[in-house]
Amino acid sequence: MHTVWKGAISFGLVHVPVKMFTATEDKDVHFRSIHKACGTPISNxxxxxxxxxxxxxxxxxxxxxxxxxxxxxxxxxxxxxxxxESARVIQILDFVDLTDIDPLYYQKAYYLSPDMSGAGAYSLLVEAIKQTGKIGIAKISIRSKSSLAAIRVIDNCLCMETMHYPDEIRSLTQVPNLPEQANINEKELQMAKMLIEQLSEKFDPEKYTDDYRIAMLDAIQHKIAGQSVDIVSTPDTARSNVIDLMAALQASLEAAQAPPPATTPRTKRKSTPKKTKEIS
Structure with missing residues (x-):
């Protein structure tokens, strides 16, 4: 991984030399603007x-x-x-409970590794955070941008997540059409809670996939092979504003309780060969 920042974590009089690495990667499918007439990329x-x-x-x-x-x-x-000064130092200001922080504040995640001869101090901070169950709230500057940051432990690695400052979070008063007073039907509420319980399980990130990116990469391969891409018309999803909540909740509960359908082999979609235009 490429080092994006070098410095030290500071808490009290303790300095822990660290290197920073981006913990996530962009896997979006990126397109360039192309001149249709000749196939040449357009320059900015x-x-x-x-x-x-x-x-x-x-x-x-x-x-x-x-x-x-x-x-x-x-x-x-x-x-x-x-x-x-925080341009070269991650200065921990306070230690707090993870549950005290709303996820709305989080921006981007980074991994921190010990630098130079800082392995001992690094391991000490990791173990101290583990045993206290706290996370550090710090200040840091990356690429001319000053941010708050949360320092926590994942396995035996320090992880830092940059955070928004409070004045960067828009007020809820700016959100239109929020109901001022909830008028809840007790039976509907009980069924909604039952549905939540029925759908509740331990978080497993491996079960979630980016279906749009997979479909786009598949379409790109079809295009490279000179094949056409199936165009499916989008169904009309317009609905009446009046929704029978009780019926919808009941149907949802029945669907959640039903055994999963047997999987069938996925058939390859048919595609019509298409002549490709060579671009020189």
Missing amino acids: VRTCIHCDKEVGLDEIAKGFEYEKGKFVLFNEEEIEALKP
């Missing part, structure tokens, strides 16, 4: 509409728009000088 060119010319990277500064059409400019040296 930086241009100045005032000078009507292409602009090189060495001619570009960072600017903040403080009024419409007015910018204050910063060069890289000025931005570097403003970086806080």
